[in-house]
Amino acid sequence: MSTASGAAFALKDHLAMLVVVTPLLGSGVVAMLPRGAASWVVTTAITFATMAFSILLLWEVQERGVISYAIGGWQPPIGIEYRVDILNAFVLAIVATMGAVTMPFALRSVPSDVNPASQPWFYAIYLLCLTGLLGMAVSGDAFNIFVFMEISSLATYVLIAMGRDKRALLAAYQYLIMGTIGATFYVLGVGLLYIVTGTLNLADIAGRIGDAYAVHPRPVMAALAFLIVGISLKLALFPLHVWLPNAYTFAPPFATVFLAATATKVAVYVLLRIYFGVFGAAIDVSALPIAEALLVLAIVAMFVASILAFYENRIERILAYSSVAQIGYIILGISLANENGLTGGIVHILNHAVSKALLFLAIGAVTYRLGHPYLEQLSGIGRKMPVTTAAFVLGGLSIIGVPGTAGFVSKWQLSMGAIDAEMPLLVFLIVASSIISVLYIGRIIEVAYFRPVSKDCERATDPGLTMLIPIALMAAATLYFGIDTALSADIARDAAKLILTGLKS
């Protein structure tokens, strides 16, 4: 690195590693900072640097194709490989960007939940969580993914437990039990695969699993079952979602924004990678009943979770159940396993991340003013916090899937996928479940705009700029991805094509 150009060249070669190492080392630095705003400043700088690396990585992958990074110079499959293609570059960019652009919100929100002495620790844990999620997405090694999964999960339990309500502790404990069972199922599946194939590198497993399946079909099927159930726990697929509503409700609002936007999405990516990238490459997965099972669970999630959302009386829980329903749409796209369906599922990773982050940011702003309110206490909030409530409505429209918002693009793609799969009934089900989301979002809008201002809301006002900027950014993104799909659906389509060309039929 004697010259500037030499340094830039070296940086470009190590992007896959930098995306993980930057927040990991950063978390150690932040943990040692004194109390006060310093930890926020450093964390913001680190998250924006990580975002820059992830976006550069996405460009690199679009230019050059798959990037394989051998850690420590140990060539795969002996060493751990970080393997970035268009699919995980897309997921990395989403996670890192969400982690960065929500940071301004933390400046005011976090001090209202976390006492000053603990704030450097909070940000350190936040960066660890980001490290774990990015590591899960970047790694091409099955066991390495487990380690990152546990890093992000343990950090998530701590983030949730830092909520100001004491029920946050119960939510964190419940998630710890279920999350650990999920991760252990995952590692059991990886162990069985290792026993039959003798390798942990995902690409290498994919190359050998066909022969292993011919000799030992039962361990391979057991491994697939363990992996799918374990990952489904992590991504809160109905009925393995019970940890999610309490976790999102009682975590500090900033943590909820981040987790709702990223955590389950990375688990969806791991499901795609294992199911299509490893098993699909060697075995005809369409002959297995997994797609049908996922399809049924996805449809049940879309309906049952939406109905549960309608009957909740806390706004965070309404949105949490809505998240379970939206995960249903993503899984629906995966179970269709055709180009349009997969594009819809993958683009919904982005579109749901943006819309749900917008909704939870707006709720976070309300929580900042009013504490954790029940829905009834929010009557008339639309007149007292007009900007926040308008942003919330926009996010709600996107969840419903109104044309012009991001959510519409996903649902359109999913419907096209359903038609391609010759299941027109699915289009009806997608529309029907959207109507239920009209009901639960409409119920919030009714309370916010069409009722007299309640005593609780009388002194509420829109929050300061640090909170409004991320809200405005997410609102703009929700509209932008509803109109121009060059950065969302087009990349998702490339990823879907990549997945499908690797499939053995």
Add this chain to the structure above:
Amino acid sequence: MDAFQVIAAHYNYAVTIFLMVGGLYIVVARGNMIKKLIGLSLFQTSVYLLYLSAGKIVGGTPPILAPEYQVYSNPLPHVLILTAIVVGIATVALGLALTARIQEAYGTIEEDELYDTRGRQE
């Protein structure tokens, strides 16, 4: 080969399955938060045994390159499980820390009583 012989020949896997199912049963059946964590720990231990069984060869030595050693055990599963043990310890430690905080906040760690008090609060 009859069932007994199958189990005797795969004795280590039988223990793995026993630990796994037993641990999971404790997690589900017990309401005491510390007992649940013990069950979770047992459940994770089954994974350690699964990996180590695959890596160990009876009579095999550590992979030392010397003419007098011919049969080596695979070191990779052992290293993986060292990592998994660390993860398991971290999980149980965090779980116990949460349990201690729950005891401070609620005065109990029995799930029956907790969800009762929570039901009243909601």
